[in-house]
Amino acid sequence: MAQVNDVLEASDEAVRAAVRSALLTVDDPEYPGLSIVDLGLVELVKTQGSNVTVGLIPTFSGCPALAMIASDVKLAVELCDEVQSCTVEWLPAPVWSTGRLSEAGETRLADNFTVVLRRKDGTLRCPVCGSDAVTDQSMAGPTRCRSVAWCGSCRNPIEVMR
Template structure:
């Protein structure tokens, strides 16, 4: 018999998995864990990749599956591609954790125009908006490399998608 408590336990197990590329965030805080349902002994987690070429997708799916199995469930993963993930799905807690980890969180901006504009990116260390982009790519393809002209520290910015 599936209860709300059973589904909450399955959600909690899946939601606790850390992103392998940005281990300061869980898959729930990143917004890629869409839902978890339980039918019988099987928990199904639905995940949306951050983008189609993300090299961490399989690692994340395997980690969520393992977390569900450790919680006592038979596990199933469904990859959900529509609607496509957007950085707007990162939770407020996730944005604060990115900042504390030293990565500037993405500017909240829905719509296609956000993809073609240069955002004002605040330094996650000192908070200054006097920053310049050094490279379109940072530690991962989802990030760009910036430098703060106020504190002179380099940092990654999680690009708006």
């Protein structure tokens, strides 16, 4: 944590910039390498001098990773020289949807985790071979955030983010 004398010098803008880069280093524990920013979890950053409040929205309520994300955010943000303290709030609204994922986030999910997003029309595309021959297998995925599907073309199991 920074010394009080140092943080008094930091402007609001400097604090915000520092917080933004700190948030980029926080990954979703279920998707190492994918930041909560790319996942679209960060809704707001409020600063009051060097005291920061970060408002996050959960991907899916009840996801066990939430407590870990909150403490990772607090740790990362409080490491900034410009920040004295960080409070993390889970916001009840807006509701997270796959549309909040950045393009980089979506690509990384498909490439690194064989996780896909359901299209608006309900169809799925295999992240491994690109085939549309993906069928839902089970609604009970590894976590409540995901379900499992199966590609009939390359025969890989695929996780679907809901």
